[in-house]
Amino acid sequence: MWNLARIAASSLNRSRRFSTLIPGPCIVHKRGADILHDPWFNKDTGFPLTERDRLGLRGLLPPRVISFEQQYDRFMESYRSLEKNTKGQPESVVSLAKWRILNRLHDRNETLYYRVLIDNIKDFAPVIYTPTVGLVCQNYSGLFRRPRGMYFSAKDKGEMMSMIYNWPAQQVDMIVLTDGSRILGLGDLGVQGIGIPIGKLDMYVAAAGINPQRILPVMLDVGTNNQKLLEDHLYLGVRQPRLEGEEYLSIVDEFMEAVFTRWPKAIVQFEDFQMKWAFETLQRYRKRFCMFNDDIQGTAGVALAGLLGAVRAQGRQLADFVNQKIVVVGAGSAGLGVLNMAVQAATRMSGNSETATKPFFLLDKDGLITKERKHIDPAAAPFAKTLSDIEGLGLKEGASLIEVVKKVKPHVLLGLSGVGGIFHEEVLKAMRKSDSPKPAIFAMSNPTMNAECTAIDAFKHAGENIVFASGSPFENVDLGNGKLGHVNQANNMYLFPGFVSSFPSFSFFGLNFIFC
Numbered sequence: 001m002w003n004l005a006r007i008a009a010s011s012l013n014r015s016r017r018f019s020t021l022i023p024g025p026c027i028v029h030k031r032g033a034d035i036l037h038d039p040w041f042n043k044d045t046g047f048p049l050t051e052r053d054r055l056g057l058r059g060l061l062p063p064r065v066i067s068f069e070q071q072y073d074r075f076m077e078s079y080r081s082l083e084k085n086t087k088g089q090p091e092s093v094v095s096l097a098k099w100r101i102l103n104r105l106h107d108r109n110e111t112l113y114y115r116v117l118i119d120n121i122k123d124f125a126p127v128i129y130t131p132t133v134g135l136v137c138q139n140y141s142g143l144f145r146r147p148r149g150m151y152f153s154a155k156d157k158g159e160m161m162s163m164i165y166n167w168p169a170q171q172v173d174m175i176v177l178t179d180g181s182r183i184l185g186l187g188d189l190g191v192q193g194i195g196i197p198i199g200k201l202d203m204y205v206a207a208a209g210i211n212p213q214r215i216l217p218v219m220l221d222v223g224t225n226n227q228k229l230l231e232d233h234l235y236l237g238v239r240q241p242r243l244e245g246e247e248y249l250s251i252v253d254e255f256m257e258a259v260f261t262r263w264p265k266a267i268v269q270f271e272d273f274q275m276k277w278a279f280e281t282l283q284r285y286r287k288r289f290c291m292f293n294d295d296i297q298g299t300a301g302v303a304l305a306g307l308l309g310a311v312r313a314q315g316r317q318l319a320d321f322v323n324q325k326i327v328v329v330g331a332g333s334a335g336l337g338v339l340n341m342a343v344q345a346a347t348r349m350s351g352n353s354e355t356a357t358k359p360f361f362l363l364d365k366d367g368l369i370t371k372e373r374k375h376i377d378p379a380a381a382p383f384a385k386t387l388s389d390i391e392g393l394g395l396k397e398g399a400s401l402i403e404v405v406k407k408v409k410p411h412v413l414l415g416l417s418g419v420g421g422i423f424h425e426e427v428l429k430a431m432r433k434s435d436s437p438k439p440a441i442f443a444m445s446n447p448t449m450n451a452e453c454t455a456i457d458a459f460k461h462a463g464e465n466i467v468f469a470s471g472s473p474f475e476n477v478d479l480g481n482g483k484l485g486h487v488n489q490a491n492n493m494y495l496f497p498g499f500v501s502s503f504p505s506f507s508f509f510g511l512n513f514i515f516c
Contacts, residue, residue, distance in 0.1 A: 149217030185418030185450030190224030191237025415452030
């Protein structure tokens with residue numbers, strides 16, 4: 001029989017974000033070592049003597065009481081020491097070392113972890129999220145030390161309704177779900193994709209003040225087609241090819257029914273699903289459950305904000321957005337999501353749906369997409385150009401990126417291709433002849449190695465007078481003579497916490513985010 005005891009939540013109350021969530025002491029149903037092994041209740045050496053006696057902790061901790069502030073300073077000193085000691089080592093080694101020290105803190109003391117994260121969000125966001133999270137996912141089976149979140153696999157069919165009650169929290173507000181099929185620009189990482197939901201939800205807590213006890217990262221493991229992982233003896237996921245068709249959908253259906261049976265007001269964010277399932281599941285569930293797809297709708301929201309901001313940065317009226325020529329490179333879920341939202345915005349501004357797609361030129365790995373293409377993807381078909389659209393420009397089906405940029409002279413070049421360096425020197429130099437005196441270049445793919453171009457290359461080859469934004473963080477560029485080339489962040493992390501913290505329900509250019 002568990003004894004009831006109280007732990008003062010004074011450390012939480014020092015954070016304004018959390019003070020509204022837990023205004024006073026909280027009741028725990030644990031004693032002794034069980035409290036020290038629970039990262040939510042553990043305060044390390046911060047327990048005062050009265051709590052040590054009441055909770056059965058006396059003798060289980062060193063005698064000295066170290067305050068929350070002292071623990072905070074000690075961690076930051078350790079982190080800065082790590083930065084100093086790893087100088088000159090490969091970037092991947094340094095990034096993983098930083099992730100490890102933060103992850104160990106997360107495993108031990110969540111209160112201190114989130115306080116550190118909130119106070120140092122600019123420094124730590126690239127460690128817990130983009131770009132380091134991609135590296136973490138690639139190595140997750142080897143890095144695994146302590147489970148976080150829930151795992152539902154192809155072998156759990158018929159059991160998910162009971163499994164969902166294994167999660168200890170009585171209430172969950174926010175769930176981030178992935179099937180690991182298209183992690184960032186890295187492809188199929190199977191069960192190792194769990195790093196994405198974990199990192200995203202940490203950002204929800206730090207940036208939007210979501211209660212960390214009411215979040216849930218979830219991996220839906222339906223197998224992997226990554227042969228390297230299937231042959232890896234450390235791989236932690238189901239060793240079978242990915243389920244397809246109705247078998248796949250039946251697993252997702254069962255999970256969604258289980259989640260909303262237990263937590264009917266939860267929000268489920270679909271994350272990093274391959275394109276065919278991203279669109280399929282969005283249409284399948286959007287009118288039944290509180291859910292959204294971050295790659296389609298979140299990326300679209302960030303990109304549209306950037307496109308509208310670029311119009312103003314170019315010294316034009318916002319209404320001129322409908323006259324912008326925009327080349328979009330990448331016809332996956334992100335690229336098509338951006339186009340859908342941008343066309344809806346253009347339609348509202350112009351009042352003419354028939355002409356709303358004309359400013360947009362869509363390219364995939366086979367070049368410019370036109371109506372002449374055989375076996376065109378149905379999702380891309382509405383944005384395919386007709387011959388009459390491009391004949392006057394001297395373009396044809398499958399025209400290369402450099403041909404399109406030279407002939408179209410776009411106001412905006414937007415990359416969601418996942419192909420690192422595709423905006424090469426010749427492409428960037430061609431942007432100097434844009435019809436805008438201040439062209440915009442958005443290299444939105446991440447992690448960093450998948451960025452279409454670096455900030456340095458953009459300013460070097462496209463010129464100093466550009467608007468640059470990237471999905472991965474880059475430093476501002478020194479242009480000489482005291483001038484800086486400013487790097488803007490175009491990452492979903494700046495958008496999705498706002499969905500939850502600011503709007504209980506809203507429609508964003510017709511995409512119907514309904515949050516219960």
